[in-house]
Amino acid sequence: xxxxxxxxxxxxxxxxxxxxxxxxxxxxxxxxxxxxxxxxxxxxxxxxxxxxxxxxxxxxxxxxxxxxxxxxxxxxxxxxxxxxxxxxxxxxxxxxxxxxxxxxxxxxxxxxx
Amino acid sequence: xxxxxxxxxxxxxxxxxxxxxxxxxxxxxxxxxxxxxxxxxxxxxxxxxxxxxxxxxxxxxxxxxxxxxxxxxxxxxxxxxxxxxxxxxxxxxxxxxxxxxxxxxxxxxxx
Numbered sequence: 308x309x310x311x312x313x314x315x316x317x318x319x320x321x322x323x324x325x326x327x328x329x330x331x332x333x334x335x336x337x338x339x340x341x342x343x344x345x346x347x348x349x350x351x352x353x354x355x356x357x358x359x360x361x362x363x364x365x366x367x368x369x370x371x372x373x374x375x376x377x378x379x380x381x382x383x384x385x386x387x388x389x390x391x392x393x394x395x396x397x398x399x400x401x402x403x404x405x406x407x408x409x410x411x412x413x414x415x416x417x418x419x420x
Numbered sequence: 421x422x423x424x425x426x427x428x429x430x431x432x433x434x435x436x437x438x439x440x441x442x443x444x445x446x447x448x449x450x451x452x453x454x455x456x457x458x459x460x461x462x463x464x465x466x467x468x469x470x471x472x473x474x475x476x477x478x479x480x481x482x483x484x485x486x487x488x489x490x491x492x493x494x495x496x497x498x499x500x501x502x503x504x505x506x507x508x509x510x511x512x513x514x515x516x517x518x519x520x521x522x523x524x525x526x527x528x529x530x531x
Contacts, residue, residue, distance in 0.1 A: 349522050350508070353517055355518050408453050409519065414461065
């Protein structure tokens with residue numbers, strides 16, 4: 308079955324540590340996105356990529372980094388520069404804007420310990 | 421910045437009743453979409469309505485769009501306990517390369 312897989316489901320980070328969240332899709336979608344969701348709030352865009360080897364900053368890119376070396380993969384690194392990383396992180400992909408909606412993964416809950 | 425804003429923030433109804441959620445936005449859009457999120461899960465796409473469409477149906481869902489008022493509504497008819505979730509509108513604006521989501525309406529359907 309086609310879909311988006313995010314891993315891990317839960318992640319704990321120590322202060323000053325970098326962590327990487329995985330996002331893999333087998334939908335052959337060109338565009339991929341990372342959103343952050345805080346309790347009771349909507350989604351805020353961190354980074355997005357419309358094609359391989361290209362990505363753009365979203366509204367809250369500071370303290371995060373991404374890569375898009377393969378069409379299927381769009382990993383997100385939460386660096387030590389991100390001062391408040393505890394949140395729910397959602398990855399999404401899309402094939403054709405304006406025609407279809409986004410397909411979302413099931414999310415990664417990151418907690419700083 | 422977030423584009424759509426849902427109203428109300430929370431809605432509680434009895435099973436069998438209809439639920440109406442509203443979304444307002446600020447700029448011109450290509451389309452508007454509604455998503456559902458169960459607690460602790462990813463979002464699921466429900467319906468997309470283009471800027472030149474006024475109403476769209478999908479099963480028990482009815483979406484309207486009024487571009488002159490920059491608003492949309494999602495109606496869920498004959499609600500079920502399984503409809504309990506958060507519902508988000510997302511706008512595909514003409515001058516953006518991505519979609520913007522509102523804060524959502526948290527719907528509780530009591531059995």
